[in-house]
Amino acid sequence: xxxxxxxxxxxxxxxxxxxxxxxxxxxxxxxxxxxxxxxxxxxxxxxxxxxxxxxxxxxxxxxxxxxxxxxxxxxxxxxxxxxxxxxxxxxxxxxxxxxxxxxxxxxxxxxxxxxxxxxxxxxxxxxxxxxxxxxxxxxxxxxxxxxxxxxxxxxxxxxxxxxxxxxxxxxxxxxxxxxxxxxxxxxxxxxxxxxxxxxxxxxxxxxxxxxxxxxxxxxxxxxxxxxxxxxxxxxxxxxxxxxxxxxxxxxxxxxxxxxxxxxxxxxxxxxxxxxxxxxxx
Numbered sequence: 001x002x003x004x005x006x007x008x009x010x011x012x013x014x015x016x017x018x019x020x021x022x023x024x025x026x027x028x029x030x031x032x033x034x035x036x037x038x039x040x041x042x043x044x045x046x047x048x049x050x051x052x053x054x055x056x057x058x059x060x061x062x063x064x065x066x067x068x069x070x071x072x073x074x075x076x077x078x079x080x081x082x083x084x085x086x087x088x089x090x091x092x093x094x095x096x097x098x099x100x101x102x103x104x105x106x107x108x109x110x111x112x113x114x115x116x117x118x119x120x121x122x123x124x125x126x127x128x129x130x131x132x133x134x135x136x137x138x139x140x141x142x143x144x145x146x147x148x149x150x151x152x153x154x155x156x157x158x159x160x161x162x163x164x165x166x167x168x169x170x171x172x173x174x175x176x177x178x179x180x181x182x183x184x185x186x187x188x189x190x191x192x193x194x195x196x197x198x199x200x201x202x203x204x205x206x207x208x209x210x211x212x213x214x215x216x217x218x219x220x221x222x223x224x225x226x227x228x229x230x231x232x233x234x235x236x237x238x239x240x241x242x243x244x245x246x247x248x249x250x251x252x253x254x255x256x257x258x259x260x261x262x263x264x265x266x267x268x269x270x271x272x273x274x275x276x277x278x279x280x281x
Contacts, residue, residue, distance in 0.1 A: 004055040011103055012056045016042040019101065021272040022108045022254060028266035031082055038079060040108070042101040049078045060262065061095040061115060083116070083263050092116055096262050097248065108254040112247060119262040120245035126230075127246060129165070129213070129223045134247035137240070138205025140171035142191070144223075160184070165213070165223050173202045183215040190229070207240040
């Protein structure tokens with residue numbers, strides 16, 4: 001249970017009329033939710049909240065048919081996301097993700113709560129890869145890590161061993177297939193269905209070149225992922241058909257226009273600026 005300190009709720013009540021409003025629009029759904037708009041302010045979901053806690057948090061999830069009538073009493077969910085196909089295990093029932101208003105940044109944050117099939121943000125700009133990042137493409141997933149621990153190699157024989165990128169591919173035909181890339185040999189990696197890709201994934205929902213991973217030196221040094229084919233030298237960008245998605249395992253700021261998906265539902269975020277905040281800009 002998420003308990004918010006009374007002092008925090010008091011501060012949220014004080015600024016709620018000056019804070020920006022978040023509107024979520026369901027742009028795609030297999031559960032008959034397409035077109036629905038959900039309004040969230042600094043205190044939480046403003047209309048039709050099941051939880052009615054008004055503590056700065058909004059929880060999305062599903063508790064099962066038997067709890068739908070009594071959902072107000074169990075203080076768990078604000079908005080019900082019923083999956084199209086119910087899988088009878090304890091991972092499908094519960095809170096899927098949370099959106100909360102952060103007093104420090106004066107903005108909204110979203111986080112996957114490790115229940116359901118994941119909550120993923122659509123990658124629309126170069127994103128620096130971090131250890132254990134989970135990326136979704138079509139019906140396939142990749143997990144990123146760094147170093148040589150999984151390769152059974154000695155670090156003493158490898159320059160900058162901590163910069164080696166390990167990618168595990170999980171798909172219908174490639175379960176935990178491991179690939180590794182040393183930035184001294186690879187500056188750019190392509191993943192997709194095409195035979196020219198560094199990692200070929202047999203998934204009909206993937207584009208021929210579905211995403212690009214490249215190593216950048218200097219400020220912000222590290223491995224970065226982009227959706228589709230990204231070639232800075234040729235100024236060429238070709239997005240994938242179905243998108244490249246990052247699992248929101250950590251709290252992530254919500255930006256205007258951001259797209260995310262959770263359990264067969266896709267949302268677009270609209271930040272409605274308060275008049276005072278618009279004047280400041």
